[in-house]
Amino acid sequence: MYKCSLERMTDKIKTFSTYGDAGHGGITRYSLSPEAIQARNEFIKRMESIGAIIEVDDVANIYATLPGTDPDAKRIVMASHCDSVKNGGNYDGILGVMSAMEVLETVAEQDIPHKHPLTAMIWTNEEGSLYPPAMMCSGIVCYDYLPEDIRVKFKYEDMMNSKSILDQTSTFGDALKASGFMGDKKYRLSPDNYLYMFETHIEQGPILEDAGNDVGVVDCVLGMFNYRLRFYGQTTHAGTFPMPKRKDAFLAASMALTYLHEKIDKLGYSDLVYTTGEVVCHPCVHTCVPDFFDFSFDARHEDPKVLEQVLAIVKGCADKVWAGCTCEVEKAWNRDTVYWDKKLVSYVKEAAEECGVSHQYIHSGAGHDAQFASYMLPTTMIFVQSKDGLSHCEPEYSSPEHCTEGATVMLNAVLKADAE
Template identity: 80%
Template sequence: MYQCSLERMTNKITTFSKFGDAGNGGITRYTLSEEDVLARNEFIKRMQAIGAIIEVDDVANVYATLPGSDPTAKRIVTGSHSDSVKNGGNYDGILGVMSGMEVLETIAEQNIPHKHPMTVMIFTNEEGSLYPPAMMVSGILCYDYLPETVKGKFKYEDMLQSKSVLDKTTTFGDALEASDFKGDIANRLSPENYKCMFEVHIEQGPILEDAGKDIGIVDCVLGMFNYRLRFYGQAVHAGTFPMQKRQDALFAASQALCYLHEEIDKLGYSDLVYTTGEIECHPNVHTCVPDEVDFCIDVRHESAEVREKVLAIVKSCTEKPWAGCRCHVERMWNRDTVYWDETLVSYVSEAAKESGVSHQVVHSGAGHDAQFVAYMMPTTMIFVQSKDGLSHCEPEYSSPEQCTAGATVLLNAMLKADAE
């Protein structure tokens, strides 16, 4: 078994954490920003130093490739994203890039024989923090292969028009044109040129730490849906209109939210997760009774049957008189459970066992670029333990030893795929 370098991995973690340093142990690194460009250039510099060939496609994905012994063989690719959420951590996304770099550096240093070209790539705009939606560019790359329930969200022309959440004017297309990373469409990841894909990522949850395991053998990305519930009442003066005559949309929404929690919890599925993380209130004036309020509900579970049971509860909200207000339910987004390629999962499992790394099988509750690639070619993921399960925040942490173990498992799994 081949081993990756703890010293090199530690150096990469330290170096990349400087690009977008937010001052409290984490980063803000929006896609194609000045900070992201610094990270990309560091990636290119280090990969060129080991003789990797650099390519960029038309949506700013960056590819670094070490040729294999067979010039006709398809590439084996690994990678993730370099962008972050606002005040995010030093591991989400970029760990997958650093792990891929470490794999190529180890292959080059130890002169490890391999038939297939080995590629590590940076996906553009996975987070969608500045230009929504999330996983934008992997959605563009895999558009022709995506299920109908998903693909409409990722039309190339529409994505170019996505506006910055900061200035509400600059588009993703503007940022792409202004960058030095708009390359050739012929360089895109595709099943014609690539054999399979691996992605390393931090777990972003507490399952591995609670179990005392360093590495997760990921078997799937959970299916999910996101619906919005809108409540319509009547705006009136907060000080003059009698309580018994009011149609308070915010009060109605709060009743419905409590109802959803009570009814969903009655289903009794301990591995079912759901969240209301966004709410809008109109007119949002303290002297006015709200006339329109909406909130989202995000639900995730492996089983389509379980998700349908939850959805029935969500839709039932339209049938109830919430404080005299009308309720409308609208689907925003949904996806089926995406299962990873069984052969690649077995390679990861074998590599973890042979490397002596503690591990267990886990699901991914979060979405990743790899889940779209899975519709296009065999794909799988490897998780690295997250301390306290924290992610998308500055305390996010995985130890250098765990990160190196993840890269070691990745290296040996990719070599198993190479020998296939």
């Protein structure tokens, strides 16, 4: 078995953490921002130094490829993203890029024989933090292969016109043109020139750490749905209108949310997760009774039958009157569970076993570019332990040792795929 370099990985973690350093241990590195361009240039510099060939497609995805011994063989790609959420951590996304770099660096340094070209890749705008939606450019590249209900959200023209959440004037297309990374469509990832895709990522949860395992052999991305619940009441003066006559939409929403927790928890599924993460209140004035309240509801589970049970409870809220207010339930979006290629999953498990890295099967609750790629190519993922399960925040941390183990597992899994 081949091993990646702890020293090189440590250096990459330290270097990339300076691009977008927010001053408190994490980063803000929006896609195609000056900070992201610094990270991209570092990637290119390091990959060119080992003889990798650099290509950039029309939506700024970057491909660095080491040729194989078979000039006709399709490429095996290892990919993730280098953009972050606001005040995010130093590992989400970029670890997958650094791991792919480390695989290529190890292959080059140790002159490891391989038949297929091996490619390290950066996906553009996975987070969608500045230009929504998330997983924008994997959605564009994989568009023709996505299910219809997902595909309609990723039309190229619409994505180019996606407006910055900061100023609502500049668009993703503007940033793309200004970045210097608008390449050629002919370089896009496709089944014509790529065979398999691997993605290494931090777990973003506490399961591996709690179990004492270093690496997760990921088998799927959980199915999920996202709905909006809207409550309609009546605005009145906060000091003059009698309590029994009020129709307080905020109160109605709080009653419904409590009801949802009670009913859903009684289903008894310990591996079900659900969240209310976004709210809107109107008129949002301290002297006014709210006449409108809107909250999101996100639920995730592998089994569609479990999600159906949860959804029935959510939809049932529209059949009730809450504190004198009516309720409307509307679907935002959903996805079915996406299962990784079983053969590639087996390669990851075998590689972990042979490398002596503690591991377990694990689901991904979060979405990744790999899930869109999986509709187009056989794909799989590898998780690395996250300290305290924290992610999308500045305390996010995975040790250099764990990061190196994840890269080592990916290297050996890729070599198994190459040797087929």
